[in-house]
Amino acid sequence: MNETLSTLLGTDSLLVGTIIPFLFVLTVVVFVHEMGHYLVGRWCGIGVKAFSIGFGPELIGFNDRRGTRWKLSAIPLGGYVKFVGDMNATSTPDAGEIESLSDSDRKIAFHTQPVWKRAATVVAGPAFNFLLAIAVYAVLFTIYGKMVMEPVVAEVRPDSPAAAAGFLPGDRFVSVDGTPVETFADVQRMVSGRAGDPIVFVLARDGGDVTLTATPEVMEQTDALGNVVKIGVIGVVNTVESGQPKLITFTPGEALVEAVYDTGHIIARTGQFLKRFVVGREDKCQLGGPVKIAKISGQAAKLGFDWVVQLVAMLSVGIGILNLLPIPPLDGGHLVFYALEAVKGRPVSERAMDAVYRVGMFLVLAFMGFVFWNDLFGC
Known part of the structure; x- marks a missing residue:
C-alpha cells in the first residue's frame, strides 16, 4: 500500500512530479492572459458571459452578480473570455445573436463597441502576459539579486569562429553589433540566437579597441534543466x-527596471527565433507543445519553486508573443481587422472575415498538430 502511494504521490511520480507542476504553470499563464481581456473589457463597459480556464465540458463553476459564468473546464490547454454578442470562444461576431439582443445588452456587446475599446480589450491579454513576466523577475531580483560575470575572454577554443576571427585570451567585449555589453551573459544572449549570422564585435585589447567579425556556429549544450x-x-x-x-x-525599484530590461530581451529573442524558424534557420525540435512543457515543468519543480516561477515568466512571454501573431483567431488577427476598420471607417465584411478566420483556424490547428508531433514522434 505504501509503495503504491509512493508511486502515485511521490515527488518523482507522474502526478506530483509532472502533471501538477504543468497544470500550475499553464493555469497561471492562461489565467493572467484571460484576466487581461476580462479586466480591460469590463473597464470599457463590455459585458462578459463566461470566463473559462480550459476548454470543453465544464467541471465546476459559478455565476457572479453580473451574470458572468466563471468555470473550470475539462481540457486544460488554454482558456477564453466570452463577451456579450460573441459566437464562440474566439470572439467571432454572431450577427444573429447581436440582432436578437435587447437594447440594454446591445450597449454592452463586444462588437458594438468603438474600435479602440475592442482593440484595447484584445491587446490586454498579451500585455498582461508580459506584465506577469516583469512581476516575476522583479520579485526574484529583489529577493535573490543577480549573479554576473565580467565580459572577458579567458580561453579561445581551437578551430572555432572566434579563433578564426582573431580573438585572444584577455580580450574584453565592449559591444556586439553596436550594442554595448556589460556582462558575459549579455554577449551570450546576443550570440546564442544568431547562428550563421556574421556579427561585429568590438573588444578592448592592450589599451585600445579592435573590431573583429565572427559567425556563430551551432553547438549542442545542456541547459540548467537537463535539456x-x-x-x-x-x-x-x-x-x-x-x-x-x-x-x-x-x-x-531597481529590480523592476532590471525586470523590464530582461523581459524585453526575452521578447526580442523569441521574436528573432520565430523569424528565423519561419525561414528554416532554426531547429524544429526547439519548438514543443504541451508534452514538452509538462516535461520541463517537472524538471523545474525538482530544482525548486523559484525555477517553476521562472518557467511561468518564460512561458508567459511566449504565449503573449504567439497571441500577437497576425493570424485569426489569435489576438493579433483581431487587431489586424480592427486596424483595417479604423483606416476604412467601417468593419471588414462578414464574408471576408469568415474566409480569413477559416484559413487562420487551419493554420493554428496545423501549428498545434506540428508541435504535438514534435512532442510525441518528431524529436
Whole structure:
C-alpha cells in the first residue's frame, strides 16, 4: 500500500512530479492572459458571459452578480473570455445573436463597441502576459539579486569562429553589433540566437579597441534543466578567474527596471527565433507543445519553486508573443481587422472575415498538430 502511494504521490511520480507542476504553470499563464481581456473589457463597459480556464465540458463553476459564468473546464490547454454578442470562444461576431439582443445588452456587446475599446480589450491579454513576466523577475531580483560575470575572454577554443576571427585570451567585449555589453551573459544572449549570422564585435585589447567579425556556429549544450538545446556560439570561454563573478543586489525599484530590461530581451529573442524558424534557420525540435512543457515543468519543480516561477515568466512571454501573431483567431488577427476598420471607417465584411478566420483556424490547428508531433514522434 505504501509503495503504491509512493508511486502515485511521490515527488518523482507522474502526478506530483509532472502533471501538477504543468497544470500550475499553464493555469497561471492562461489565467493572467484571460484576466487581461476580462479586466480591460469590463473597464470599457463590455459585458462578459463566461470566463473559462480550459476548454470543453465544464467541471465546476459559478455565476457572479453580473451574470458572468466563471468555470473550470475539462481540457486544460488554454482558456477564453466570452463577451456579450460573441459566437464562440474566439470572439467571432454572431450577427444573429447581436440582432436578437435587447437594447440594454446591445450597449454592452463586444462588437458594438468603438474600435479602440475592442482593440484595447484584445491587446490586454498579451500585455498582461508580459506584465506577469516583469512581476516575476522583479520579485526574484529583489529577493535573490543577480549573479554576473565580467565580459572577458579567458580561453579561445581551437578551430572555432572566434579563433578564426582573431580573438585572444584577455580580450574584453565592449559591444556586439553596436550594442554595448556589460556582462558575459549579455554577449551570450546576443550570440546564442544568431547562428550563421556574421556579427561585429568590438573588444578592448592592450589599451585600445579592435573590431573583429565572427559567425556563430551551432553547438549542442545542456541547459540548467537537463535539456539538450542547440545554440549559436563563437567559441570563447569565461572562467571564474577572468569573469570575477559578483552578486548584484537591487532595491524593489531597481529590480523592476532590471525586470523590464530582461523581459524585453526575452521578447526580442523569441521574436528573432520565430523569424528565423519561419525561414528554416532554426531547429524544429526547439519548438514543443504541451508534452514538452509538462516535461520541463517537472524538471523545474525538482530544482525548486523559484525555477517553476521562472518557467511561468518564460512561458508567459511566449504565449503573449504567439497571441500577437497576425493570424485569426489569435489576438493579433483581431487587431489586424480592427486596424483595417479604423483606416476604412467601417468593419471588414462578414464574408471576408469568415474566409480569413477559416484559413487562420487551419493554420493554428496545423501549428498545434506540428508541435504535438514534435512532442510525441518528431524529436
